[in-house]
Amino acid sequence: MPSPAFHQQRRAAFLRSLDGPVLLFAGGQRSRNYPANYLPFRADSNFLYFFDSPEPDAAAFFDPADGTVRLFLHERTTADALWHGATPPFETEKTRHRVDEVLAVERLEDEVRRLAKGRSVRSLAVADHRTTLRARSVTGEALDFDAADGPGDARVCDAIFALRKLKQSEELEQVRRAAAITREAHLAAMRHTRAGSSEQELVGVVEGTFAHHGSVPAYGTILSVRGEVLHNNHHGNPLRDGDLVLLDAGAEVASGYCADVTRVWPVSGKFTAEQGEVYDIVLRAELAAIAAVKPGVRYRDVHLTSARVVADGLVQMGLLRGRPDTLAESGAHAVFFPHGVGHQLGLDVHDMESFGDRVHYPGGRKRSEQFGTGYLRMDRDLEVGLLFTIEPGIYFVPAILTDATLRERFHDSVDWQRAERFVAANAGRGFGGIRIEDDVLCTTSGAEVLTAAIPKDRAAVEKAVGAAR
Numbered sequence: 004m005p006s007p008a009f010h011q012q013r014r015a016a017f018l019r020s021l022d023g024p025v026l027l028f029a030g031g032q033r034s035r036n037y038p039a040n041y042l043p044f045r046a047d048s049n050f051l052y053f054f055d056s057p058e059p060d061a062a063a064f065f066d067p068a069d070g071t072v073r074l075f076l077h078e079r080t081t082a083d084a085l086w087h088g089a090t091p092p093f094e095t096e097k098t099r100h101r102v103d104e105v106l107a108v109e110r111l112e113d114e115v116r117r118l119a120k121g122r123s124v125r126s127l128a129v130a131d132h133r134t135t136l137r138a139r140s141v142t143g144e145a146l147d148f149d150a151a152d153g154p155g156d157a158r159v160c161d162a163i164f165a166l167r168k169l170k171q172s173e174e175l176e177q178v179r180r181a182a183a184i185t186r187e188a189h190l191a192a193m194r195h196t197r198a199g200s201s202e203q204e205l206v207g208v209v210e211g212t213f214a215h216h217g218s219v220p221a222y223g224t225i226l227s228v229r230g231e232v233l234h235n236n237h238h239g240n241p242l243r244d245g246d247l248v249l250l251d252a253g254a255e256v257a258s259g260y261c262a263d264v265t266r267v268w269p270v271s272g273k274f275t276a277e278q279g280e281v282y283d284i285v286l287r288a289e290l291a292a293i294a295a296v297k298p299g300v301r302y303r304d305v306h307l308t309s310a311r312v313v314a315d316g317l318v319q320m321g322l323l324r325g326r327p328d329t330l331a332e333s334g335a336h337a338v339f340f341p342h343g344v345g346h347q348l349g350l351d352v353h354d355m356e357s358f359g360d361r362v363h364y365p366g367g368r369k370r371s372e373q374f375g376t377g378y379l380r381m382d383r384d385l386e387v388g389l390l391f392t393i394e395p396g397i398y399f400v401p402a403i404l405t406d407a408t409l410r411e412r413f414h415d416s417v418d419w420q421r422a423e424r425f426v427a428a429n430a431g432r433g434f435g436g437i438r439i440e441d442d443v444l445c446t447t448s449g450a451e452v453l454t455a456a457i458p459k460d461r462a463a464v465e466k467a468v469g470a471a472r
């Protein structure tokens with residue numbers, strides 16, 4: 004867990020950047036079906052950044068006028084102690100969190116009115132809509148968690164972004180822990196793979212490994228023989244020889260920090276020649292993108308580096324025609340690599356994605372209007388301490404390969420008939436998709452791959468598959 008001093012320093016830095024009071028919310032428990040049956044509680048990341056293990060419905064009032072932070076928590080009741088266990092008294096929480104005061108969240112509206120002393124108070128929307136409604140009613144702002152330009156006032160979002168953007172050593176320690184658990188889960192899934200088993204069985208291995216270490220999936224585990232469905236959370240398929248398993252899964256540790264890793268392996272334990280060829284192109288694209296990482300480099304150029312390597316490999320396979328740099332520039336590579344090379348990582352698996360393109364495409368940069376490259380989730384200049392994923396892929400997506408507009412646009416640069424054969428491959432189940440993803444820290448000398456210990460060269464992957472049999 005990051006230390007109490009870390010949280011205190013972050014709050015002090017936040018206070019220094021504010022010109023008026025801010026009220027942040029952890030969010031509350033959300034029901035799964037009937038009201039008292041809750042989903043596991045997960046505090047809002049902006050709150051988690053400032054407080055260790057916050058309680059549901061916690062709120063914090065930051066006052067830059069006198070540099071104070073007040074924490075709001077539920078009153079301690081006998082009924083809560085009976086059903087959920089006793090929680091420490093306010094005095095203990097005040098000491099643990101090193102805040103100026105702990106107040107009852109039951110009186111939040113009155114207390115905030117008193118503390119604001121006529122000043123306007125700003126807040127941020129959170130995923131829990133009930134809490135967002137409360138934030139709206141307290142501050143009078145039109146807060147919307149789904150707003151494309153962020154969950155609240157741009158100055159508040161920018162102040163938090165400036166703090167969360169570059170990862171400190173205590174945060175990296177948490178990500179390294181998440182990466183170690185993620186490594187164990189990926190290796191366990193590789194080792195337990197055998198024809199006749201199922202996607203669901205391997206999901207159990209992955210998520211069981213996370214649980215064993217007190218962590219949770221940072222996002223819905225993607226484990227599929229249909230790897231061409233980018234965010235495939237369906238786990239109903241059997242595993243058959245000839246299939247590729249794509250696993251995109253990352254552990255989130257108790258502090259909220261996470262990893263995000265993708266590996267692909269053959270159910271049989273041996274890549275076919277064609278699978279191996281495509282795999283090696285993706286791996287070359289990933290390694291080239293990682294090699295391109297250094298301070299000052301534009302992330303879009305890292306993306307284009309991987310796109311050019313993908314294009315080059317696909318030209319050699321006869322799937323694309325033309326010069327790799329021209330193909331990547333025109334977006335033809337996106338017929339097979341239809342997403343961006345990655346995203347920031349931290350407390351959110353897509354870190355601070357809810358803050359929108361104002362922070363992820365700074366200085367008037369705009370998203371590409373091209374199919375594929377338009378999905379690139381950020382285009383910042385890399386800085387020491389920026390943490391992000393590198394995750395190129397090659398997919399044979401029936402919907403793309405039959406798309407009339409794309410077929411017309413890239414009529415000459417794609418061998419469509421050859422591509423269609425990949426959809427019919429593997430006894431009609433299709434080739435699927437291959438993505439290789441690591442978590443990368445920009446350092447003074449280039450890149451540090453925090454997830455490097457998870458096997459990814461073909462021989463190491465093949466060696467791990469089925470080893471638990």
Ligand code: GLY
Nearest residue numbers: 222251263264352
């Ligand atoms: N791990 C899923 C994604 O990056 O979108």
Ligand code: MN
Nearest residue numbers: 263392394440
């Ligand atoms: Mn990712």
